[in-house]
Amino acid sequence: MTGLSIENIHYAYGGARALDGVSLNVPEGGIIALLGSNGAGKTTTAKVIAGAFAPSRGRVVFNGETLSGMPVHRVMRRGIVLVPEGRQVFAQMTIQENLLMGAFKESNRSRVAELLEKSFETFPRLKERRSQLAGSLSGGEQQMLAIARGLMGEPRLLVLDEPSLGIMPKLVEEIFVLIERVAESGVSILLIEQNVRASLRVASHAYVLEKGRIILDGEGDALLNDAFVQNAYLGVDD
Numbered sequence: 432m433t434g435l436s437i438e439n440i441h442y443a444y445g446g447a448r449a450l451d452g453v454s455l456n457v458p459e460g461g462i463i464a465l466l467g468s469n470g471a472g473k474t475t476t477a478k479v480i481a482g483a484f485a486p487s488r489g490r491v492v493f494n495g496e497t498l499s500g501m502p503v504h505r506v507m508r509r510g511i512v513l514v515p516e517g518r519q520v521f522a523q524m525t526i527q528e529n530l531l532m533g534a535f536k537e538s539n540r541s542r543v544a545e546l547l548e549k550s551f552e553t554f555p556r557l558k559e560r561r562s563q564l565a566g567s568l569s570g571g572e573q574q575m576l577a578i579a580r581g582l583m584g585e586p587r588l589l590v591l592d593e594p595s596l597g598i599m600p601k602l603v604e605e606i607f608v609l610i611e612r613v614a615e616s617g618v619s620i621l622l623i624e625q626n627v628r629a630s631l632r633v634a635s636h637a638y639v640l641e642k643g644r645i646i647l648d649g650e651g652d653a654l655l656n657d658a659f660v661q662n663a664y665l666g667v668d669d
Contacts, residue, residue, distance in 0.1 A: 433494050434458040434619060435480065435511070435588055440489035442475055449475045450486070451643040457588060462610065462620045464634035464651065466627050466664070472643040473623045474516055477592045480621070481513035482506035493588070508536055510587030516596060518577040522566030526557050529565050529576055533583030550579040553612060571602025575609065588619045595626045607633055627664040631655040639664075 435457040442450040450472050457463045467473050478484040480491055482503040490499040498506055521529050530550055534543045551558035554575050560568070565576055574594050581589055591610065595603045607629050614620050614633075624630040631637055634651040639660070647659065654660050 435621070436492045437476070437480060438490050438492065440476070440479055440486045440491070442479055442484055442486050449643050450479070452489070453640065453643065453645055454489075455638045455645065455648070457619055457621050459587075459619055460614070460617065461635045462614050462622055462633050464622045464624060464630040464637035465640055466624055466630055466637055467640035468664075469625065471640045473640055474592055475643075476640065477513055477515075477590050477621075477623055480506075480590055481511060483513075507584060507586075510585075511590065512581045512584045512586035512588070513590045514577050514581040514592065514594065516592040518570070518573045520565040520568075520573050520576050520580070522564065524565055525562050526565055526568075526576055527561040530557075530580050530583050533580035535584055537585070546583050546585070550582060553582070553616075554579045554609065569599075569602070571598040571606060574598060574602075574606055578606075578609065578613070582613065582618070586618060588621065589613065590621045590623065592623045593625065594622070595624060595629065603629065627660065628655070631660075 438454050440450050440453040453476060455465065465473055465476060475484065479486050482498065482501050485500050490497050493509055493511060498509060521532065530547055534546055537543050556572060557576060557579060565573060568576065594606055610620060610622065611633050622630055622634060631651040631654050637648065637651050637654050638645050639647040
């Protein structure tokens with residue numbers, strides 16, 4: 432299949448099992464969500480996909496090529512970019528300088544300039560402040576910058592790890608609108624989140640991860656109305 436497939440992934444920290452046979456698919460186009468509580472194994476899954484962790488069993492396949500065991504820079508060159516939890520912007524660099532750091536595989540200056548302007552079109556709030564230090568931005572604005580920097584690498588798949596974490600509700604709404612806009616541009620998105628309600632509203636399909644195992648998956652709308660999901664994650668009683 433085209434897109435991403437992770438197959439029976441196992442990973443452990445020392446003797447502690449973090450992932451126990453995780454499998455999921457991210458077809459080309461659209462948004463797929465990976466949901467679960469803190470400590471479920473979501474970030475570990477993201478790092479396995481990105482090449483930061485090598486699974487002890489299973490494999491990661493992207494557009495027919497096995498990526499398991501490849502270093503991060505080679506995975507990125509295949510078109511997978513991870514926007515990590517916590518944003519990790521360069522606080523003492525300007526917004527524009529941060530964005531330019533994302534254009535790691537492009538040596539053509541005119542193409543870099545095109546990518547920069549495209550980022551500013553998608554994130555107009557950043558364009559207004561392009562010379563401002565990243566460390567002076569709010570958490571939500573830093574998250575926008577982190578996503579925009581990821582897009583500078585021209586990914587085919589963007590893995591977003593907890594993009595709404597620690598952000599004011601008003602900006603969370605704006606970020607999810609931007610995520611939908613990015614998907615509409617043709618970039619596939621794996622959205623890794625604890626914000627279940629917001630994620631299911633934008634995702635075509637979602638997986639629920641708990642204690643290193645996928646316990647449920649289905650279409651976003653269906654899971655939003657699923658009694659188990661409502662009781663366990665949305666605070667809705669029977």
